[in-house]
Amino acid sequence: xxxxxxxxxxxxxxxxxxxxxxxxxDNAELARLAASGAALIDIRTAPEWKxxxxxxxxxxxTFFDDRGRVxxxxxxxxxxxxxxxxxxxxLICRSGNRSRTAAQxxxxxxxxxxxxxxxxxxxxxxxxxxxxxxxxSPLAMCAAGAVC
Numbered sequence: 001x002x003x004x005x006x007x008x009x010x011x012x013x014x015x016x017x018x019x020x021x022x023x024x025x026d027n028a029e030l031a032r033l034a035a036s037g038a039a040l041i042d043i044r045t046a047p048e049w050k051x052x053x054x055x056x057x058x059x060x061x062t063f064f065d066d067r068g069r070v071x072x073x074x075x076x077x078x079x080x081x082x083x084x085x086x087x088x089x090x091l092i093c094r095s096g097n098r099s100r101t102a103a104q105x106x107x108x109x110x111x112x113x114x115x116x117x118x119x120x121x122x123x124x125x126x127x128x129x130x131x132x133x134x135x136x137s138p139l140a141m142c143a144a145g146a147v148c
Contacts, residue, residue: 015038018105024119027128030055030090033116038088043102044122046135048094052122053132055092060135063093063102072105085111092118092125138145 034040034057042054043063054060059082064070083089089112092097094109095117103117118125126132 019113020109020112022099022103022107023114023116024096025116026119027125027130028124030092030116030118031086031130033090036088038090038116039083040090041082043091043093044117045100048122049135052094052126054127054135055122056133057132058092061124063091065096069076075102075107076106079106080111086113088114089114090118093121095121095123096114111112 036057038057040055041061042049043056045062045064045066046060047066049060050133061075061082063075079089086135089106089107091103092103093099099121099130100117103115104136106112107115122132
């Protein structure tokens with residue numbers, strides 16, 4: 001009985017190390033991460049992308065639909081198709097709240113070392129006068145610093 005309790009405790013402690021760290025970042029750090037090759041995923045909805053534009057190089061992948069529902073397994077499969085194992089992932093939404101939830105979810109999945117959440121989201125990015133491109137522009141998917 002004691003042996004089972006110790007084994008269960010060790011498994012629990014070991015599993016804690018399998019989760020990624022969620023780090024909140026500001027726009028300066030977002031720009032640095034994007035330039036260094038981190039995957040930037042904009043989790044907002046299509047109408048939000050159209051309304052404000054997106055950061056060039058963003059992968060557009062809605063987490064919560066317009067009714068607030070999440071299909072987490074499907075979203076995770078899409079994330080896996082656009083990221084490499086061990087690659088840093090940066091999530092952004094309108095204000096940083098939905099992306100924080102998505103970052104917590106992603107941090108619990110195997111294969112993700114660090115997940116970044118952009119505090120203030122696209123709202124603060126835009127208020128600071130940082131560049132955005134139309135969501136339907138070829139530049140929307142062009143990585144920072146790349147020639148597209």
